[in-house]
Amino acid sequence: MKNKIILGNCADVLADLQDESVDAFITSPPYDNLRDYQGYSFPFEDIARQMYRKLKQGGVIVWIVGDAVLKGSESGSSFRQAIFFQELGLRIHDTMIYEKNGSAFPARRTGNRYSQVFEYMFVFSKGKPKTANLICDKPNKWSGYTAFGKSTNRNKDGELVQSKNRKPTPDFSPRHNVWKYNTGKSYTTKDDFAFKHPAMFPESLVEDHIMTWTKEGDFVVDPFVGAGTTTKMAAINGRDWLGIDMSEEYVAIAEKRMKVADKMIEQGYKKTYEPKQKVDVNRKQITAMSKKELIELILKMNK
Numbered sequence: 001m002k003n004k005i006i007l008g009n010c011a012d013v014l015a016d017l018q019d020e021s022v023d024a025f026i027t028s029p030p031y032d033n034l035r036d037y038q039g040y041s042f043p044f045e046d047i048a049r050q051m052y053r054k055l056k057q058g059g060v061i062v063w064i065v066g067d068a069v070l071k072g073s074e075s076g077s078s079f080r081q082a083i084f085f086q087e088l089g090l091r092i093h094d095t096m097i098y099e100k101n102g103s104a105f106p107a108r109r110t111g112n113r114y115s116q117v118f119e120y121m122f123v124f125s126k127g128k129p130k131t132a133n134l135i136c137d138k139p140n141k142w143s144g145y146t147a148f149g150k151s152t153n154r155n156k157d158g159e160l161v162q163s164k165n166r167k168p169t170p171d172f173s174p175r176h177n178v179w180k181y182n183t184g185k186s187y188t189t190k191d192d193f194a195f196k197h198p199a200m201f202p203e204s205l206v207e208d209h210i211m212t213w214t215k216e217g218d219f220v221v222d223p224f225v226g227a228g229t230t231t232k233m234a235a236i237n238g239r240d241w242l243g244i245d246m247s248e249e250y251v252a253i254a255e256k257r258m259k260v261a262d263k264m265i266e267q268g269y270k271k272t273y274e275p276k277q278k279v280d281v282n283r284k285q286i287t288a289m290s291k292k293e294l295i296e297l298i299l300k301m302n303k
Helices: 010-015 044-054 077-088 192-196 203-213 229-236 248-266 283-287 291-301
Strands: 004-007 022-027 055-065 091-100 118-125 152-154 160-162 178-181 219-222 240-245
Touching: 004 248, 010 044, 010 240, 022 044, 022 203, 022 229, 044 055, 044 077, 055 077, 055 203, 077 091, 077 118, 178 203, 192 248, 203 229, 219 229, 229 240, 229 248, 240 248
Parallel strands: 004 240, 022 055, 022 219, 091 178, 219 240
Antiparallel strands: 055 118, 091 118, 152 160
């Protein structure tokens, strides 16, 4: 049961999968009735148990979720779900943050709550993750230099011993666990028809998780496939995939996106990470720039 979009209840469909056959679940479930998900219910605990059974040893679940504000308080559902996964036997390997470039409901000056611009990305693992390809695109200010002063470590007797063969700081290091993405048309996806789904996450976010936690040939499942972002990004990066949803409308969108994926594969799509190059420019230089030069600088910084 691979490389398909299936219409159905994900708890029932997952039950038909072989136990410990999934390398990664990457999904964003409907939560706290923030959106009317076609009137369907969400039996979280039943679905979580099935996900646990089907996950391979060393596999991961990337659970992207937020909390509604109910009667003046955040619901806390995301934390309760994380604890439930932990009680099933999974590790909370990392609590990552998906930061958006803006808020759908910006804070008012007369309000009492700051703008909400993030969601949690819980990374649960069944034991130690068997795959972890950390994305190294964070530029280091002191690249090429060794640490200042003397580097020391304590030996078995507790004595300070000067370290030898110190390597210089690399140009780039693994990024932090707060990932920021632009959202909206042309950013979340270039598939305009997919915006009929009200709550897509960015393709680049899903792709970054796929590239981090899986390798080619791995099996990636999204039990709430929605508009098919996870399955599309899995397919174009050489992973097997499965998407499940109870909405006929969303299944149709996901199937259409898989046709886009097929074309991208035919065209030889290959994901590469090109770290942002550091741009050395001071305030005086910026002030003296023409409008054209400023635009070129901005494009270079966001390349």
